[in-house]
Amino acid sequence: MAKPIVAIVGRPNVGKSTLFNKLVGKRISIVEDTPGVTRDRIYAEVEWLNYRFTLVDTGGIEPESEDIILKQMKRQAQIAIETADVILFMVDGKEGLTATDIEVAEMLRRVKKPVVLVVNKIDNLKLEDNKFEFYSLGLGEPITISAALSLGIGDMLDEIVKYFKDKEADDEEEPLIKVAIVGKPNVGKSSLLNRLTGEERAIVSDIPGTTRDAIDSLVEINGEKFLFIDTAGIRRKSKIKEEIEKYSVIRSLAAIDRADVCLIMIDATEGVTEQDEKIAGIAHEAGKGIVIVVNKWDLIEKDDKTMNEYNNKIRTALSFMTYAPIIYISAKTGQRVTKLIDLIKYVADQNAMRVKTGILNEVISEAVMLRQPPVEKGKALKIYYATQVLTKPPTFAIFVNDEEIVHFSYDRYLENQIRQHFGFEGTPIRLVYKSKKED
Template sequence: MRPIVCIVGRPNVGKSTLFNRIVGRRIAITENKPGVTRDRIYAEAEWLNKYFILIDTGGIEPYSDDTILSQIRRQAEVAIGTADVILFVVDGLDGITASDREIANMLRKSGKKVILVCNKIDTPKTPHEIYEFYELGLGDPIVVSAGQSLGLGDLLDEVVENFPEDKDTEYDEDVIKVAVIGKPNAGKSSLINCILGEERVIVSDIPGTTRDAIDTYFEYQDDKYVFIDTAGIRRKRNIDENIEKYSVIRSLTAIDRSDVCILIIDATQGVTEQDAKIAGHAYERGKALIIAINKWDLIDKSDKTYLEFEKEVRNVLSFVTYAPIVLISAKTGKRVNKVFALIKEVYSSYTKRISTGIFNDILNEAVILNQPPTDKGRRLKIYYGTQVGIKPPKFVIFINDRELSHFSYERYLENQIRQNFGFEGTPIQLEFKEKGD
């Protein structure tokens, strides 16, 4: 297990900015208002060739009874419980607040290593106000400016020195990255909570509760996964708030960095145009895809219900006919275990390699069964083919003339490849080149 470093503090002290600086890219949404980060956001970070998991948390409001703020506080408490090192961020310009004192008391009780981080100090000279933070009893504060990237080296040196010796800090690439995508309120967060068996992601009946793309590292039957819960993707005309615009960008970015996408469709609403657009993003980026029909327990069923729904899915999402369909209820947990089996199956297809010899045997057989098209007396000739990549599988087929290659024959060859090699759940890419290119 990687060392876990957790960033905590009251709202608007720069936690998400610090998180983004350490991981080296903009993952957490940053906005100059409190309460933007709501869930725990995970990302892998590295310093001095030591890899660790960094967690950003929502701002802790110790004295608030608001429902969302209470859930944010609970998410932060769970993160603190799992952390090896805690970065307690305070605003070095504001001085100590009552919330800072209350959070410091909570952290002392945790028994974890706590590093006090005084943020927003943009000048080389340390201001006198910093010394009042010794009152919190958490040792020497480390002065940084997350916005200006000042002091981060000293901070990270202190972080890695406090990693437990039994933690694994080596690089590990054998991780399956799974993005859970779909419209708002389709049940994406509920599915992840059901898989993990805990309230990992804040769940609410209010659409738009999840704002960031949230990474959860998880091991199951010797396989390692990263589940990425994404903010629901709405139609453009329904996006008004700046933060929600950022959420859509994060969702598309989450698709980019995933291997497998699970498209959650709300069974009570049917398959919509927006579902097709979201699936289109995964298709265009060449990602493996699983279609999960959620809330199936709420549907009035007959012996034809599934067949009719499947027909609707295949009609609306005709460009991803390779994607398997699973009927689930994230609320009750019904058939959620099948999701894991499908993830492994489609990931295996996504990374499958076919030897050149076997591929050309199938290619030659396909040509014999259905001769290539002709145009003005000239026939398309297929010389040979080879696989040149995975994620998704990509094949190059060498021919005599690209102008003789027709879309319908290319689709026929793709179908023959799928029929012989499977490739369920993953797109495959065929590139036709003239011999000598």
């Protein structure tokens, strides 16, 4: 089931980032130290009462400001609101109600989505009564918190997850491959979708995206069903004029979360941009099957070295996903689109692949014989056995004498050995080490 999205919004300096860091700081600090993946993070996963959701931080909203930075913040916040399932509206309990709070509240009432009104900076009981003036916003009962002191956070999260319960039955498992087409604006996502769902295909139906404004296309191709999740559909229906590409990551969150396979679309005429790196990083961290799709290949003057040069540039920029296949297409002419469909199915199978425990342990044992683990902290790592515990992405538990002494380089070595024997092309894999006392 797709994780709900919760957006934190409010005017500047009310404590949004403090709350964001309080809720997700530990999770952020332990994600991969891969360049380009976690830089300028504005989203993270939060877990509360067996619910998982994606939290999106936004810049402060100043509705009438002409300041270019504040206008960009407002644009970012509007996109987050449009994409979110629940909106966490934060106000400043010490400063009190402001005209900007009233304007933001009016904007939130128009979107007709659940809003949790949070009064921050209530650092002691004497300030508790400060919440009453915020009833006038007409957004329900204010919840008082102190993000800095971690007061009232549990009550706030309880209120947020109340809105998730009706979503449990939203996504029923279906025998189809869900494909998200993601990338920065004007890379050709709509053109590719139109080509994939062209008149030669049997279009089963157009389905409103789950709690989104996107239109999903359920298409049957050679007896196989694909659900194409069109992030461009959200943008077409938006009244927001996007001048800043940076915020398209917010649009990509929901689509990536719902997908089995993500098509990371790159404009051949521009190469890999920082925005492409961020969107690819989201899909990588989410454990999705990934195909790197270089569009507008028909516009490139080519010789016998061109494709190799492009491959090298992409592999350098997206060094954290060397496992992802690269395909060069033209959505406009249809070049290699049929091959892309075959590649989507192959990567989906790789992402869902399971290997037998016996064969896995033979591979791990052989890898250890070929290269002994390095000694860390004066202690030699011992590997007892391994087993696959999950698919989508393939996840392996490796039982060792001390998980704290697994060196990063040896972890990568074992991952490469597993890939060498089993493939897993197009999908990240996870190795989780667990300490086990020797018998």
